[in-house]
Amino acid sequence: MPGAKSPPAGVRTGVRVVVAGERYTGKSSLIAAAASESFPESVPHVLPPTRLPADFFPDRVPITIIDTSGLEIKGRLIEELKRADAVVLTYACDQPQTLGRLCSFWLEELRRLQVKAPVVVVGCKLDLRDENEPVSLEHLMGPIMQRYREIETCIECSAVTLMQVPDAFYFAQRAVLHPTTPLFDQESQSLRPRCVRALRRIFILCDRDMDGTLNDEELNEFQVKCFNAPLQPEELIGVRRVVQEKKKDGVNDLGLTFEGFLYLHSLFIEKSRPETTWTVLRKFGYNDDLKLRDDFLPVPVKRAPDQSIELAPEAVDFLRRMFQLLDVDNHGALHSAELDELFSTAPENPLSQDPFKNAAERTSQGHLTLKGFLSEWALMTLLNPKDSLANLLYLGYGGNPSSAFRVTRKRTVDRKKQQTERNVFRCLVLGPDNSGKSALLNSFLGRSFLSNYDLTSGERYAANTIDQLGGTKKTLILQEIPEDGVKQFFSSKESLAACDVAIFVHDGSDELSWKKSTELLVEVTRQGEESGFGIPCLLVAAKDDLDPYHMAVQDSVKVCQELGVQAPIRVSMKLGEVNNLFHRILIAAECPHLNIPETQTGKRRKNFRKLINHSLLFMSVGAAVAFVGVAAFRAYAARKNTSS
Template sequence: MSKPARSGGGADDPSPTREKLHLKPQVVRIEVLGDEKVGKTSLICSLVSRHFSEKVPSVLLNVQIPAEESDENVIISITDTSSRVSDLMRVTNASKRSDAILLVYDLTRPETFQRLRRWLDFIAKNKEIPVVLVANKVDINAVTPTTDGPYASQVRNLVNTYPVRDQQLQVLGCIGLAAVAFGLTQFCVFGEQFVVSEVECSAKNFTQVAQAFFLAQKAVLYPVAPLYNEKKRQLQPKCLKAIKRTFRLYNRDRSGILSREELNEYQYDCFGVRLLGTEIDTLMEYLSSEVPSGVAPDRNGLFVEGFIYLWWLFIDRNRPESGWQVLRSLGYNNDLHLEIPPERIQLSPYEEDQATQLTGQAVDFLTNLFRQFDANKDNNIAEDEVEAIFSICEDEAAPWHTCSAISSPLLYETTLVDGKPTLSLPVWLACWSFVAQENPQKLLETLFYLGYNDKLFPAIEFVKSVLLKSPFLGMDAWSRSLTRKVNKIERNVVSCYIFGSPESGKEHFVHTFIGQIDALLVDDDQFIVRAIGAVPDRDSTKYLFITEALSDDEIELKADVLVLVMNPLDESSKMFVEELDKQLPAAIPRVVISYKPEVQDEAETETKAEEGGDEEELAKEETLGDFSIDATLKQYTTSIKCHEARSVQEEAAQLIVATALR
């Protein structure tokens, strides 16, 4: 199969093609149960050899039909069973290993039907599994029940006892008596049970024997329950999510419309054939009449609503195999869980002095994704648009909320647009850069869901960090100092650890850094302040991650720069910084910040004014205070005075980054 074209067509195109995942052929294990002499063994022999013998073994050994002899390219493993009480444990174990069960009874012996309830109870206790009821020996001129006879009522009661949904047992097929009783000639739904078309088996004449096993196989390979709720005639939530993801993967130009060309690529990738132009015209005409909002103007493609309706139509008309063919090609299992190949989320070996960050192709992919969901094209995306992006992932939360073992939330700057908090593109990329460094496996997993093909374009790269672990105890600081002289930090995320006394205002400083000056501060010792933001650095952008330390080892291993915050109006906070500066590792650069929250400054001025203070006297006190602060800061190598929000977001942030990178 030729590779579908990528938008742009260049070798460095960051919009990867959808990778097709080939699942291994399945093994469908079918167990044949029923009373003695109902013809279980004869049914298996007739299927395999197309020959009927009056003399067959009491129980056959396990029979396997190879994949090349199956239309579905699956191995069929059939287990015959004994009806003797002494073999009950063996039968139980076989049931637990099976994927489907043929429950056989004899049309000429009504008592075998009466004992079906016992068999169904036995199956229900062992495993939730699809069951096909098989009426054998139709070739014998037996009197079969009619739709209005008392026996038909028993069949109806039996099937109603074992509903399909939310119960332990699935009666997917009722071949023979149940079908006769209900007078069905095609697949239909009765209440909450599956009842298939009228089929009566004869092992002797080979009548409908293959059909019985096919129904069991189909129930395993193409289960309807994960896709569709027959009672409500609605797609299941997991199925709906998988369909939306499929649409997203094939909408390669990210227009929100699956064009005719993209629809044909989908058709060819999943089913191996392309549609003719006239066939697409017919499809668009039909969908326009059924779901007008799902078809693009001039019938040039489908919106996601039209694509979803197309899936619903196939499944509602008993064509679940079409949906499963697509889902399995994309890597979904029977529970609609996306099985990501292990090699796609395994990291290559890397050195201790290296860290992970996004590659240029991954940044381009995420930038294009941002612009796709930026509905009003103002370079901001609202929270509901962020939710829409991750709605196709198994974990629908943004990865920066779940990638860390620390429960405290990651803070970042949001801007109110039309009364809604939004993320700018730099903040969006900052959050992703945090995930790349904090949990690269989570990054790869999320990108896989979003359609990024890491095999074609690696999403992460390894860059130099700052610490080379010394083999000698107590030499970490020396090793780190030497490393800093030899190598500069190459990664784009700068890890900053912040310190300060409770009176220092460090939490307020962090909130000011992300533009949340009026944010409600959490007074909780268990709450770890963590924030990330974009900071311009010469001709590039760095992402400053500010956090509190949980241990001394964490500082040694991860800190690029330390920030010590003092409140110029609080002597205890100054003393705290002075003592801490002596204790922290000398090899790690640091910035001492005199921080005076604007709200605190305004409150103090208002208080003094209310007390009748003279304006000149107040100005003189402020000048003397500034001299005192300047004198305090001079004793530190790198320091800055931040008494307004702008200086935190600009001068202080840039100084912290520059200090880490110098």
């Protein structure tokens, strides 16, 4: 696996390099010599932006070089440093104090300014160093690079002799296009975990016979895909020999093992050839963050606000098979180690992170059931289909990526047809604090009632499947909105478009809780009428085990009649009496034309529109009748004239 020249990296169209350092260290001469490939007799104090064309270096990405004055860091220099893709810091080889200032001032200032660009340290004026005082660059810069990990590399050059002048900018470009830091940990001298995970996926994809090794044929296919050239027989022997000398378990009788594959990449990086590993990663779709690039994720982006995305049946079947493959003890659940193994080819385990890690059904031991696994994936697809598709591909999904999803029909169309084809429904759970929303979500996931109340901070999700008559299954996703988050959630006019149903929870024993809940209902009703995305709404009277607030019962009848919704559903999570609540929520979501509340203003507006439509229809019919009458009269007149 030789380090052939890499193709253009990613989608970058240019690299911006800022050259900084003490005055009179040779910054401008370095830039001029690199651009003209000759030593300049005289250069301005500060050069204008200088461009090295795309064909200057093998990666064929142009470089724009920004010269600076070397005075104190302020104003324009700060702006340039923050815009830089890479920073070249210079010192003069014949002036040791300039190297001291590099450490005591320049590198510290870059940290203070939080400049994240990689740094290349360049010693200029090498031709002026006293030959009687030889200096080892490794000995000189080793301690500095240990302290400042942002330094990618260090070189020394001479603009007079042109020695290593282009290399200063080649290394700067390479640090941007092929950065070492995401791949390799210099302290431990090992590949970083995310790099190992990406290479594991690539290895598995190339191991077509799935025997845990890359044989000569598979290795050559990999070589041609990444570097456009096969390995000669003697090169294959050489690769195996190099690996076997340092990594005995890196090669076996069948071919190159995963350990050997990793060793080769470590070797390239240690020999300052990270471009080889980056070429491999980019050929398989990875970006600089070691995640799949957007062009590898054909997720439907053109959809109406009231359309959602669901996993297609073949993608669900794939996930079910992967779950069963990892469930070696056939207990119907995966523990954390098995989940980590499942996602060993992904950048991280998404199901161990918010909002998924606590959003689905688990066993009493905390293991994730198949229902919970598929429900969390449905939630991921609903919230971020791009991440969902990426994780499918990380797991080895071999189907057509563009067919992994289905876009649902517009909910406004569902309402007209009075039915829906959706399999995943999103339910807003609204209500004042301490009304029982969190207990409701816990009950939905089969969790025990907790008497201690912890105020929910931020949005929380609960996803589960519900069995229906006929054996069909639907996924219901409850989204709890805390009281202090309601205003922000409804700041967009299209906030209701992505939802299928809403429930309004209140403490049945608390007057203030009931009033706040009805205020929320009225607000959502108005928003739905104004935006055209009204949704079915249900009232839920929680804590039915407590003495009820009697006026709430009377008021609820009046409110429900005025708005045209069902009477509140009384539940007690403490007693486990849910009154078939979750099935009733699902039924409401599946009937998008029912239980949509209307204010009096909304009803008048609706009746007015009907009246206008009827009037227009009457006028259209009248005009059509008149037109037919005129046409008939003209035909009659024409026949009469002809006969006479």
